[in-house]
Amino acid sequence: MEFCDWLHAGVAAASLLPLASAPFAQRAEDAKPAELVTEALATLLRPATGKPKLSADDLYKAYAATSGGAVVGSEAFVEPVKMFCDAAGIRTIVSGQRVDLLGVHLLGVQLAA
Numbered sequence: 001m002e003f004c005d006w007l008h009a010g011v012a013a014a015s016l017l018p019l020a021s022a023p024f025a026q027r028a029e030d031a032k033p034a035e036l037v038t039e040a041l042a043t044l045l046r047p048a049t050g051k052p053k054l055s056a057d058d059l060y061k062a063y064a065a066t067s068g069g070a071v072v073g074s075e076a077f078v079e080p081v082k083m084f085c086d087a088a089g090i091r092t093i094v095s096g097q098r099v100d101l102l103g104v105h106l107l108g109v110q111l112a113a
Helices: 003-013 033-044 056-066 074-088
Strands: 045-047 053-055 092-095 098-102 104-106
Touching (some): 033 045, 033 074, 053 056, 053 104, 056 098, 056 104
Antiparallel strands (some): 045 104, 053 098, 092 098
16 A cells, blocks of 8 residues: 555544644644544654554654644543554554554654653
8 A cells, every 4th residue: 555545544534634734733723632633643654664663652652742732631542543543554463551553653753762
């Protein structure tokens, strides 16, 4: 699947408005929480080669960092991430409380150690 197809599959499956050119934080007031999360995922995630794993915790930190502070809490973050991953064909591994996304990496986000 081409990247554009991968990206739009995730966005379309979550029944979002098309990606707008305005910064993410400026749209926060008008959008629903699931829309905000899915839009952020479309911006943050890119397919990766090899066997990369991205923890859901790191994904949430990146979401919070790029949205000017988490727009939704970590519990409300889970369902839109599941929908996006299912629609985009992103495999996940659940081990106890830990969830990893496979085959993706964060684009342009540096997380504090």
